[in-house]
Amino acid sequence: MRTLTLWLMVGSAVMLAQHFQEGDGKKNPAIGNIAAIAAGEKSFNEGCAVCHGQGGMGGRGPNLANGRVMWHTLTEESTYKRIKDGVPSGGMPPTPGSEEKLWQLTAYVVALRAPASEAPQTGDAELGKTIFWGKGGCNECHSVLGKGGKIGPDLSDAGGSRSTAVIRMAIEDPGANGSKGFEKARVLLKNGQALEGVLKNRNNYSLQLLDARGELHLLLMTAVKEMTVSKNSAMPANYKSRLSAKEIDALVAYLAKQTARPMVAGN
Ligand code: HEC
Ligand code: HEC
Structure with a gap:
């Protein structure tokens, strides 16, 4: 026994x-x-x-x-x-x-x-939040939980789906991994109207341009007088000089906390 x-x-x-x-x-x-x-x-x-x-x-x-x-x-x-x-x-x-x-x-x-949300962060997330919605102007192009701009990718799940290094790289050196369908374009129409935004879809006959206000313009090529497409991403490339190392750490820490995902029962 x-x-x-x-x-x-x-x-x-x-x-x-x-x-x-x-x-x-x-x-x-x-x-x-x-x-x-x-x-x-x-x-x-x-x-x-x-x-x-x-x-x-x-x-x-x-x-x-x-x-x-x-x-x-x-x-x-x-x-x-x-x-x-x-x-x-x-x-x-x-x-x-x-x-x-x-x-x-x-x-x-x-x-x-690891997803940034699971990796330890050294930056001050509260400060990052202030910069994101303030002097950084990130919210002009990015949204979090439905608030903010639509030119850039939604960052509601930035921390759940991207590693810290990927977030940091996106801020410090945006062009590094090539643009994934966010090329900036400037279009002059035959009627004199000028539009600027991100090129969404383009074929021989038409194109779609998403402007800074989130409005999608469907344009027929026959109406276009001139168009310049930048090879660079619409994400500004100068944050590394505009912001201090501490401020970038703070932004990374703030984005690392964004993990909005469909809720799983009991989670
Ligand atoms: C001389 C170049 C070289 C150096 C130095 C080197 N690596 Fe690598 N590493 C490679 C290459 C090439 C591979 C891919 C090998 C393969 O699977 O074919 C690799 C693979 C790996 C992998 C596996 C990746 C995966 O997903 O399978 C890890 C982890 C890794 N390296 C970590 C390190 C670490 C940590 C160090 C430093 C202590 C280091 N490496 C130094 C060239 C290098
Ligand atoms: C003028 C518009 C604009 C502003 C302002 C802007 N971004 Fe971006 N951002 C973009 C675009 C467009 C992309 C997509 C990059 C690409 O693939 O070309 C992007 C990509 C990113 C990514 C990578 C997203 C992914 O899918 O992996 C992160 C992270 C990011 N931005 C953070 C920031 C932060 C933080 C700020 C403020 C400091 C900021 N952005 C300001 C337009 C902008």
Whole structure:
């Protein structure tokens, strides 16, 4: 009888341990820890950025920050192994160093990929909110929860669907990943009217132009006298010089908190 109880206890302890391991995947204390992530970032800049780019945005090695490029999603454990052993056949060298250093690197890479809402933020989200709706003028083009402009993508779920690095890159270096259908266009009509906005659809006969007020103009090419389409995104490219590093951190932190998604019952 005693033995049976003991075995049951051992059994449930093992089950508990397994549950804990699988649960949130928090297997190593470095994961999600700001100090460990900062230490990992330092090592990353010294030994990895040469191939994976600043902030893991990609170069000779794959982009580690957008979480979409690779066909598989690595767990924390397999990310650790990938970093430790490398992928010699694929051009990724093994990484020397203590287990602690390797977990710090893993924590950094995991934080790069995580949706911004789940990654630790250093900026002041309240300040970011003030800038977004004030001096930054972000709300002229972007909306959050139905308020704001329509020229740019809706940012209601910015933090739930994009990593911190992707949000930061979008603000600091908008053209970097190419524009995804947000080219700026200026159209002069034969009747003398001038329109400016984002080009939405275009074929040989017509085009659609979304202006700053969110109005969509359907224009026939026969009515167009002149049109200039900028290769650049309509997202202003000068925020890095217009705003301080602290203000950009704050905007990133504010957007990281935006996670409006259809509610799941019990969530
Ligand atoms: C010499 C260039 C180079 C260096 C230095 C390098 N990597 Fe890589 N890394 C690569 C390449 C190339 C791949 C893709 C390998 C493959 O799967 O074919 C890769 C793959 C990876 C992957 C797996 C990505 C995935 O989704 O499968 C991780 C994680 C990674 N590297 C992290 C790091 C870290 C952390 C460092 C620094 C300690 C580092 N790498 C240093 C070139 C490099
Ligand atoms: C003049 C209009 C305009 C203003 C002002 C503007 N943006 Fe944008 N923004 C855009 C457009 C257009 C895009 C789409 C970029 C593309 O793909 O070409 C964009 C893209 C983005 C993205 C990436 C969204 C995605 O889908 O991944 C973020 C994040 C962002 N902007 C944040 C900001 C912040 C923060 C500010 C204020 C500091 C700001 N924007 C000001 C027009 C604007």
